[in-house]
Amino acid sequence: MDLLMKLIIIGIVQGISEWLPISSKTQVLLTSHFLLGLDVAIAYSFGLFMEMGSIGSAVIYFRKDIANVFKDRKLLFYLVIVTIITGIVGVPLYIVSDKLLQNAYNPAIPMIFLGIALIFDGIYIRFSRIKIREFRDLRTKDLILLGIAQGLAALPGVSRSGMTVSTMLFLGVKPEDAFRYSYLAYIPAALGAVGTTILFSKSNISYVISLVGLTGIPIAVISALVIGLVTIDVLLRFAKKRNIYIIDFTLGGIAILISLLALFG
Template sequence: MDAILIGIILGIVQGISEWIPISSKTQILLVSTLILGLSFSQGYAFGLFMEIGTIFAAIIYFRREVYNVILAIVKLGKGGDLKLLVYLIVVTIITGIVGVPIYLFIVNLITGPVVGIPMSILGLVLIIDGLVIYLSRKKFVPNRSLKDMRLKDFIIIGIAQGLAALPGVSRSGMTTSALLLLGVKPEEAFRLSFLALIPAALGAIGVSVIISKHTVTNVIHIISLNALVISIIVATLVSLILIESLLRFAKSNRILLLVFTLGAIALISGIISGLTSYLP
């Protein structure tokens, strides 16, 4: 298949699936195995590596927050956004503690049905989130933001994000669900979830390159460097559109529709992934 077409397909899949609750690494895994003939371990490692494009998009979109975090580091907490820095550090550390062992196990053992089951559960969780928001709005409006959150909240989010190392589990879906269940207002939940991606994805790429260096190198040779570059560019552009759309939607009164829709997508995606895993 033409390198440009491969790059466009992979970029679109990554750019869309990273921000909605259908595991991006699993979708890339499925596409790369079906279209490119990669093994499951190659597809899984490549799925993590493909997050370069979404990292670029997150940094570009949240450039002000990134600048304030860097400022807090440079000025040793005497400037910038110290609370956001602490949030990212704690969440990333916990993500690594939970996620790296899962990655080391999964990279050598990927079973079919497991891909679909966690995603279906996540879909149900998101739908429950929507019900919680709907019912809670009759008594109180979720209005927690980053300044109201404590260390235990950060740890919970880190655990949720670490569990996303499992095939079929969406990182954004896990973290957004955790934030919503902690009473964080929807628009802030999406923002904090997207920001947590940056250090977590950088770490995931680092682990993928270190642990599966030979596999990643082989995949790049199979796909070609041109296709990889194109896929990263496309993923960045598509991601910017998705981030803006989801955050705009989260600020509106239609947040319940968004949560229920994302939940349904995750549920259906999990069922389809589970069923296709049984196909020869």
């Protein structure tokens, strides 16, 4: 398999896994480790660098929301609070992630726990009388909780979308809003993640660029962008037609299945 095809595959993996509860960082880490022979710490940095493709997907798909963000005070307040808390929690975790990956830390383990949490979330919602809320009903303490959940995704194996979507569903936010506003919160968080990667992992990024060339990164990024647009659209359509607990069961099952494949595959 030539280098071009390997980079396209990595982009496809990023484009799909970013929007599912399976930690895109971990999937790109594993894929680039096996296809490009990257050390796991370097592969982790490469995975965060690949976020640029998914940022492009989100910006294009939600361009109307982004254009109106300064006119919509609730949305602006939501993005500011969640992003600040994400940074406070996430940056220190990213700094220690290299040491975690160099030891016995297995990124598949957190995904299993997330999958189990999603399933229990679905059971709770199915058999409780939880009140379904609109996104605009969220209070400041809810936004802080979402920021913490998103910040924890800086750890290898912890899915950002899985954490934020499941937290919103647990708070009673209707599925369509949970997916939509989780994905919107991703944009500033991912920009911060890319900036943090460049700031703290310059040597890793330089090594990747020297390995795949200056044209290699854009190929992988564009692949992630195109596949990401399709994936977002499919998931939002799915969210419109399904009950919350069904979505939790589905996402939890996906997370556990992928984790087990990573552990024993």
